[in-house]
Amino acid sequence: MTAIVEAHALGKRFGARWALADCTLNIPPGHVVGLVGPNGAGKSTLLKLACGLLTPTSGSITVLGGRPGSGREQIAKVGYLAQDAPVEPALSIADHLRLGAHLNPRWDKALASARIASLGLDPKQKAGKLSGGQRAQLALTMATSKHPQVLILDEPVASLDPLARRDFLKLLMDTVAEHGTSVILSSHLISDLERVCDYLVVLAAAQVRLVGEVEELTAVHRWITCTRRDADTLPAGVEVVSAKHTDRQSTFMVRSDTPMPPGDWVSEPVGLEDLVLTYMERGPASAGPLAPRNVESAR
Amino acid sequence: MIWLTWRQFRFQATVTLTILAAATIYVMTTGLRMHHAYAADIAACPHPEIGCRFFLSFQGSYNAEQRLLEMLVFAAPALIGIFWGAPLIAAELERGSHRMLWNQSVTPTRWLAVKLAILALAALLTAAVLSLLLTWWASPLDQRSNDRFAAMTFGTRGVTPLGYAAFAFALGTVLGLLIRRTLPAMAVTLAVFIALQIVFAAVLRPNLLPSTAATMPINATTMSQVQGIGTGPDPSGPVQIFRPGKADAWILSATNLENSSGHEISGNQVSTCLNNQSLDLTGIGDCLAPYNLHIDYTYQPADNYWPLQWLETGFYLALAALLGGACFWRIRRHRD
Amino acid sequence: MIEFRLDPRSGVAAYLQIVQQVRQALLLGMLAEGDRLPTVKQVVGMVAINPNTVLKAYRELEMAGLVVAKPGAGTFVTKTLTQSSITEHEPLRRELEAWLAKARAAGLTEAELDALIRATVRDTADEEK
Numbered sequence: 001m002t003a004i005v006e007a008h009a010l011g012k013r014f015g016a017r018w019a020l021a022d023c024t025l026n027i028p029p030g031h032v033v034g035l036v037g038p039n040g041a042g043k044s045t046l047l048k049l050a051c052g053l054l055t056p057t058s059g060s061i062t063v064l065g066g067r068p069g070s071g072r073e074q075i076a077k078v079g080y081l082a083q084d085a086p087v088e089p090a091l092s093i094a095d096h097l098r099l100g101a102h103l104n105p106r107w108d109k110a111l112a113s114a115r116i117a118s119l120g121l122d123p124k125q126k127a128g129k130l131s132g133g134q135r136a137q138l139a140l141t142m143a144t145s146k147h148p149q150v151l152i153l154d155e156p157v158a159s160l161d162p163l164a165r166r167d168f169l170k171l172l173m174d175t176v177a178e179h180g181t182s183v184i185l186s187s188h189l190i191s192d193l194e195r196v197c198d199y200l201v202v203l204a205a206a207q208v209r210l211v212g213e214v215e216e217l218t219a220v221h222r223w224i225t226c227t228r229r230d231a232d233t234l235p236a237g238v239e240v241v242s243a244k245h246t247d248r249q250s251t252f253m254v255r256s257d258t259p260m261p262p263g264d265w266v267s268e269p270v271g272l273e274d275l276v277l278t279y280m281e282r283g284p285a286s287a288g289p290l291a292p293r294n295v296e297s298a299r
Numbered sequence: 300m301i302w303l304t305w306r307q308f309r310f311q312a313t314v315t316l317t318i319l320a321a322a323t324i325y326v327m328t329t330g331l332r333m334h335h336a337y338a339a340d341i342a343a344c345p346h347p348e349i350g351c352r353f354f355l356s357f358q359g360s361y362n363a364e365q366r367l368l369e370m371l372v373f374a375a376p377a378l379i380g381i382f383w384g385a386p387l388i389a390a391e392l393e394r395g396s397h398r399m400l401w402n403q404s405v406t407p408t409r410w411l412a413v414k415l416a417i418l419a420l421a422a423l424l425t426a427a428v429l430s431l432l433l434t435w436w437a438s439p440l441d442q443r444s445n446d447r448f449a450a451m452t453f454g455t456r457g458v459t460p461l462g463y464a465a466f467a468f469a470l471g472t473v474l475g476l477l478i479r480r481t482l483p484a485m486a487v488t489l490a491v492f493i494a495l496q497i498v499f500a501a502v503l504r505p506n507l508l509p510s511t512a513a514t515m516p517i518n519a520t521t522m523s524q525v526q527g528i529g530t531g532p533d534p535s536g537p538v539q540i541f542r543p544g545k546a547d548a549w550i551l552s553a554t555n556l557e558n559s560s561g562h563e564i565s566g567n568q569v570s571t572c573l574n575n576q577s578l579d580l581t582g583i584g585d586c587l588a589p590y591n592l593h594i595d596y597t598y599q600p601a602d603n604y605w606p607l608q609w610l611e612t613g614f615y616l617a618l619a620a621l622l623g624g625a626c627f628w629r630i631r632r633h634r635d
Numbered sequence: 636m637i638e639f640r641l642d643p644r645s646g647v648a649a650y651l652q653i654v655q656q657v658r659q660a661l662l663l664g665m666l667a668e669g670d671r672l673p674t675v676k677q678v679v680g681m682v683a684i685n686p687n688t689v690l691k692a693y694r695e696l697e698m699a700g701l702v703v704a705k706p707g708a709g710t711f712v713t714k715t716l717t718q719s720s721i722t723e724h725e726p727l728r729r730e731l732e733a734w735l736a737k738a739r740a741a742g743l744t745e746a747e748l749d750a751l752i753r754a755t756v757r758d759t760a761d762e763e764k
Contacts, residue, residue, distance in 0.1 A: 032685050053398065053634045069634070072404050080402040086395035090306055099303060103403045139399060146404070169683030177676045177686035194643045196685045218648070262758065271646060 002065040002188055003151050004029050004182045005050055009059035012045050019045040021206045023059070027184070027199065029150075031213075032176060034197030036276050037185035041203040043186040044083065046156050050184070051080040064149055076105050080179075081153040085136040089128025092137060093121055104146040104269030112145035115171070117262050132251070133164025137171060144175045151175070153185040157192050169196055191278045200272075200278050210279040214272065224252040226265035235261055242278045300404055302412045307391075308418065311383055315421075324373060329364055330436040339501035354443050365437060372429045372455040376463035377492050381420045384471020385484040388626075389415055392479045407630050415623055419468055426464035430456060441615055445542075447604055450500045450550035457608045462615030467492050469622035476626055499611070505551045507610045510597045517545045517556065517592040522584025529573065530566035537563045538573070543596050549603075553596035564592065637665055641682045649684055653692035661701065661715050672702060672710040726750055 010023040020042040048054040052069015068072045101107045157165040202210040229242045241253040345349035434456045475484040527541035537555035572586035676690045685741045696702045704710045
């Protein structure tokens, strides 16, 4: 199956600064992928590289097997929602749909009008007068009505109130349920994405820190709490991701493919938020290995 | 995409058409009246080639309208550059809607090409209409005023406004693409356009074609063709000739009155001739002839008017094409 | 039709919460044999979650024998978990009561009992994985 995104040592430099460095990914289709990282980590850069708005400085990237932005067919396969959901302010909603029908090789008129109607939007309303949530919904409709194979969304819910956020995610998941579209959406808050993502890419300081299916990641990571001890006294085959010590107590986050043997410690599951934060903090200066952790299920 | 460009451009188009309509009405009404009056006055003038007495007052009575129309045609290219060119791309980039459009299966190149083509065409048409209107309107005045090469006149008649409009538009567009913010792009466009206009008119235009050098000896015959002679406010200063040579040529430079050894003479030395009220220009020439005076001057002959117009327009159009090409080059390398 | 809720803070995986809520509905008699579970689209419309999560939950329920998926028609309840099925596990219940008596005699408080039971359930679940 063609990967949604395949990147090899992908890098992008702006002037002297590397916004993204040495990024290698192979994201399988059929997932809702969460791209998480602090502001400035390189999320927008990666997404723009994926839809052809930027060209790589080094390395390569293919999306659905094709070079991003290379011609109408490639653009038709990828639906993109830029940050802050830009629309054409001078055009009405109906005009937007007309534009979409006119420009795209595949356009589902019925789906688009049904979506707009179900959202309770007035087609004659000028797009410039819509609220943030409504704009996001319109932009999502524009992106999905051309039946893309993958949707790429750059911080789609960052500036939405909780209600608008919920409605947006519902619409998005409805699209996934209906058409099996793969989705990549980014956010700097994992809590935005927890409900909907089943695949995770963690970015920090221009580098990929963690990649894998959410289920497997949460299965192989555990919190180990015990009396104060060194990390190498833990059983072999257990990789220590982070370690914190007080004078009496040690807390480790470990990664282990096999269940932890019983011992004088308490083992607890790791929540997604803790997992993401730990891998984000674990910079190049830490003792941990530099290579991103890849957890691929056997296919 | 064509439809979208039209929708985005609708406001500017409406304003421009309104202005053009108003200008046309104004030009037609005042112009027809002026042309009638001129025809009548010419009919009453016995020797048009020599000069007609009515002309100066005629010119004076239409001076205000002429200035007004010239201002309009002169400002039009700059306004096109600021209000059509700069926002064309900068406004779209500023609000980010290009990202949505480029994902609606329009490649950035096609997006740029359609926008540029449609608006460049509109800019040329607008400039052409304005130039046509003014050139027709001012034709009686231009025929007699021998002012064709003056900066305000040369740049507002004939084909030069088209070159300026195309250039200003392309300049605004490429600056909008590079600066990515509408207001700064507008400001820089205006500054660069004005600077180039000044430099071109002062330095390049006179040298587009090789100029002719000539020497005019001061005698009755030559003096009968000039427009005047005199010193500045200081009667002991150098003496100048106003409009030596052919009346309709473009004088680029002229020395003051010099004697046969090439030294400038002062007004005092010839005050008897200059201050004699009973002498007309021919008489003054007769009076000065014994002094063996001359001036050296360079000029472009009247025949070079249209070659110069085409050369200048060609230059501006070439510049416009270059800037347009730069836009496409830039958009291929730096999309976002 | 049953309503689903999702609590991202509970520490329980999303699909498990769905499974638990279906079990609960069966227990309370809100779902009867032959009833159709909400479609994936309907669930996604109620709570904004990944459709795969819903599918996974329904698969779990199917493996537990509680529902059956009929392609093109939906997912239907095959067995209910009423109070009567709790009585099926009467022997286990009696063993549990005996153990509780022992534990209370040993002096464990309710909180300690709770912690011990939870930890043991978790640890043994880990081993079985």
